[in-house]
Amino acid sequence: MPKNSKVTQREHSNEPVTESVADLLALEQPMDYKSSQMSMGLSPGAIAPGKGLLPSPDPDAEDGRPAWNNKLEYILAQVGFSVGLGNVWRFPYLCQKNGGGAYLVPYFILLLLIGIPLFFLELAVGQRIRRGSIGVWNYVYPRLGGIGVSSLMVCGFVGLYYNVIIGWSIFYFFQSFQYPLPWADCPIRRNGSQAIVEPECEKSSATTYFWYRQTLNITSTIDDTGGLNWRMTLSLLAAWIIVCLAVIKGIQSSGKVMYFSSLFPYVVLFCFLVRVLLMKGAVDGIAHMFTPKLEKMLEPQVWREAATQVFFALGLGFGGVIAFSSYNKRDNNCHFDAALVSIINFVTSILATLVVFAVLGFKANVMNEKCVVENAEKILGYLNTGVLSRELIPPHINFSHLSTQDYAEMYGVIKTVKEDSFGQLGLDACVLEDELNKAVQGTGLAFIAFTEAMTHFPASPFWSVMFFFMLINLGLGSMIGTMTGITTPILDAFKIRKEILCVACCIIAFLLGLLFVQRSGNYFVTMFDDYSAGLPLTVVVILENISVAWIYGTKRFMQDLEDMLGFRPYSFYFYMWKYVSPAVLIVLIAATVIEMAVSPAGYNAWSEEEGSEKFLSYPPWALAMAYALIVVAMLPLPIVFIVRHFNLVSDGSNKLSVSYRKGMMKDISNLEEQDEQRFILSKNPSEAPSPMPAHRAYLGPGGTQEMTNTNYGTSTKTGYQNIGSPESEL
Secondary structure, eight states, rough: OTTTHHHHHHHHSSSOOOHHHHHHHHOOOOOOOOOOOSOOOTTTTTTTTOSSSSOOHHHHHHSSSOOOOOOOHHHHHHHHHHSSSHHHHHHHHHHHHHTTTGGHHHHHHHHIIIIIHHHHHHHHHHHHHHHHHHHHHHHHHHGGGGHHHHHHHHHHHHHHHHHHHHHHHHHHHHHSSSSSSSTOOOOOEETTTTEEEHHHHHHHHHHIIIIIIIIOOOOSSSSOOOOOOOHOOOOHHHHHHHHHHHHHHHHHHHHHOOOOOTHHHHHHHEEEEEEEHHHHTTHHHHHHHSSOGGGGGGGGGHHHHHHHHHHHHTTTTTHHHHHTTTTTTTTTTTHHHHHHHHHHHHHHHHHHHHHHHHHHHHHHHHHHHHHHHHHHHHHHHHHTSSSSOGGGGGOOOGGGGHHHHHHHOOOOOHHHHHHTTTTGGGGOOHHHHHHHOOOOOOOHIIIIIHHHHHHSSSTHHHHHHHHHHHHHHHHHHHHHHHHHHHHHHHHHHHHOHHHHHHHHHHHHHHHHHHHGOOOOOHHHHHHHHHHHSSHHHHHHHHHHHIIIIIIIHHHHHHHHHHHHHSSOOOHHHHHIIIIIHHHHHHHHHHHHHHHHSSSOEEEEEEEEEEEEOOOOOOHHHHHHHHHHHHHHHHHHHHHHHHHTTTTTTTOOOSSOOOOOOOOHHHHHHHHHHHHOOOOOOOOSSSGGOOOOOOTOOOOOSSOOOOOOOEEEEEEESGGGGGSSSSOOOO
């Protein structure tokens, strides 16, 4: 049928067509189609692309869905969600571990191959369908509707322990308002008139002791729960109150919070970078970081860890990206957004790595000088007792002003001369490179290494307050995205006040989070971090990729993007979505499974007697719990597929079933062909009206869904995706 015919206009337009001669002769009054409850196919007043001459009102403004106040709020929300604690304490560790500057090469390559394309895909489907993760994948392919449920469950698991880290940061934040900092020195134990240093602290360090004993008050094994740590419980409660207040009004409240929580960390990072660069040793740390070890690039492990970091850095699969983009207008340039947010994320990781290595370089220099002083005192003692001859000391060395170079020279002479008995002297080499090679990540970096470095800063309480306030804001931005990934699909599916839902979610999460504020809670944080998200999210994202690229169709998706954006995306994305990204994700899943099978399942437990960590295997019940996290997170995928494959439940879209839609599309096509031939008082068949009243659109068996056949350009779509509802326009 010609695309500008009156039949086509009447079947696809929600506006009355009054030009029909038949209507005029019959004195038929056109129905107000906007107010009709019979039409549910298109947004009120909307006209399918290229299907009518009447102007179409903005459908985004009429579907009742909240929208971002401006583009900046949206970009800050996506940046705040993607830029999190991992950029500060995970990326620098991987950079140090996997070849320094050489690690940036595989990371950037994989960012182009899987990061930006999959991030663009999630932005596009969320913006096009304007629903949360559950609604989006129900409409794309109902049998894979479990993708959204699994995504929501992973968000729940991650949110439970992620907010505990914010709670720890809140505790350190308030502890920073004192001088000297409470973790600057080991506590003194009084034994009558005798004062001794706390043995556990003396065996480790002041910052390590404060973290494990005074903050966590940790037990020695995961079997010993030890009861609740009341200080951490109050900190967790404060963290959930902050998160709840940030998201209680949806994007209207979280968007305002993002102005501060997304931008403040950059202010702190720049301040730290400028301050540390003026301190001794910072350049050594940065040089150590950027010195490439090119041979590392040939190791598969490096590429696997780079792919995993790209994957989690952008928040793929969590549902937060889709939820945020669902509040955009449909003509928003999400391609630009994907590239912009990905580049900002990458640059932030580089900036954070510069700051971390500059601080660690300063700390290494301080620790190296301390090592030189301690060992110089040992040598002086040996000289005074006659164990060492003064002839071994070069004449130009002055013990009162001993440099690291002088000590290295003296150490080399003594080691050469006293080769047989050198080990008994107990002297350390005090090499700066050894200090820089001490890799730390996660809580060890933030709450031990960084805090120790800040004790040597001038005005150390100020910098400590700034640092932990930055961590709170980084975590808050990610938690807002995580909570949005949970609440948006629920609000789409059920008519619930968002305030009530947010408060209920926060209360339930706080109660479940008490698991992590026991004295053994840190071990459960490690378990959830290792098992609850990694493999399930990778499976979720590859199914997202397959459902769009292979089931819905990459060509069709590219055409939809052209209709939505006004231009056709580069062919690069076609090949990435169709072939490269799925292949990379399959390899990543296989590598993750192999890694889990080969590596022993366990955790680093704190030994009070030794003053250090030691690796312990999980007991059977804990191992079962760890694997249960993976199973529970992925269980919705097969369950939803099975029940919908055998038609045990509806497709979840509250519309027609897939099989019925496909069958009815053929009937509607036949009706249109018959209408084309039954023209009345018209010389041109293309202007013939339908034998039925134009406003009586064909409805499905439920009487709620108008069946339409939407054409894009010259290609006709058939199938359930063609239902002309706002949700299914993908």
